[in-house]
Amino acid sequence: MRTRLLAAVLSVVGLLAVTSCAGSPAVPAKVTLGFTAWPGWLPWQVAAEKGFFAVNGVDVELKYFDSYTDSITALATGAIDANSQTLNDTLMSVSGGARQTTVLVNDISTGNDQIIARDGITSVGDLKGKTVAVEKGTVDHYLLLLALNRAKLHEGDVQVVSTMTDSAAAAFAAGHVDAVGAWAPHTTTALTRPGSSPLTSSAEFPSSIPDTLVVREQLAKLRPDLVQRIVNTWFETLGWIAHNPDEATAIMARRAGVSPQTYRAYQPGTTFLTKQENQKAFSSMKLHQEAAQVATFMQQTKLTTRLAPVDGLFDASFVNAP
Structure with missing residues (x-):
């Protein structure tokens, strides 16, 4: 799916951090949300096909990436407004200077x-x-x-x-x-x-790979209403999937390029977090502590050249909203 060297990604992110001082990408009325063929993010396809973004009053352009690395780079450079990415990959970006905010934990990888x-x-x-x-x-x-x-x-x-x-x-x-x-x-x-x-x-490696929704920091600060509607859409989509498993599986399997039978085999390997579980993860500082541990490990193993900052990386207000 993606074939970029880490140094290339970090150099792009570093350039963005320098140029952003002169001005940031405009905050859009339409939000471009990136995702790839990971089972924990494929409910976004369900949300789009069933019209749940529109129901929640938010104009979302859902952008599918064949290359996951391309989606990470797109968010880091401001080419998209939000992306579905793992905690460690977000730490990779912020270690290079990207300004990003984690607003939702979609799932924990439990075997996939x-x-x-x-x-x-x-x-x-x-x-x-x-x-x-x-x-x-x-x-x-x-x-x-x-x-x-x-x-x-x-x-x-x-x-x-x-x-x-x-x-x-x-x-x-x-x-x-x-x-x-x-x-x-x-x-x-x-x-x-x-x-x-x-x-x-x-x-x-329990809890080591949380899959998250990450947005540009500017979007979270200047248009929190749009971010909130996207987060609301996620939880409503999970509710619909629970009541319509066969139709939902067909939609997600088609996007993943596999049969519904094959897709069902992935289900135990992805554990979705409810709104209440999200609230607990954000409020208990569990995410912050996990991020600090991951950032340290990534520096020690030379995945990053410097320790990624974790302060301000998480905003609990969206999962805590009524």
Whole structure:
């Protein structure tokens, strides 16, 4: 899906931070919201197709990205107003100077991010000296580093092949690398390789990968009414999905490019947070503490060159609104 080097992303973000002093992108009446084929963000497709944004009085242009990295860069450079991205990827952007605000936790990854290996590799420790395809600087690169750290290995102990996630999954399925880091639905492609199986997944690192809605800081400050309506739309969409599971699954599976049967298999690996669970996560400082831990780990493992600031990164007002 995405094939940008971390240094390139950070250089773009850094340039934005410098130029933003002279002026920021205008606050729009229409909000452009980015998302990619992650099960925790596909309810946005349901919201668009069922007209829930309009019902809540907000004009949203839903922009689907084949490349997740492109969506992160688009938000960091002001090309879009809001994006669906993980906590660690948001920290990557703010470490480079982007001004962003997290307003909602869509879900926690509970198994849909996986490190998958070929037959004969049965543990993370067995990856030493092996080739691992992963999109560097993004969430499953982060998962790989978490897994290596727990196995008392370092990134230098494996041969990382950096490529877009869909390409990584295809390369692994074709037998070109020993292992791959990928998320659903790309895990389905990877697991077509005979004898392959997951070595570890996000299920083994509880709460480490929250998937969130992030907006430009200026949008949150100057048009909080628009952000609030989008957050309201999210929770209403989840309610509709709960009462119309078959129709909702068909919509999300079509956007993901898989069958409804395949899509249903992803459901245990994505745990959606209710409004009440969001309120608890924001008010208990749990998100802030998790972000501080992730930021430290990312600096230690050289995913970022400096510690990402977490103060002001979260705004609880939108999930706390009646």
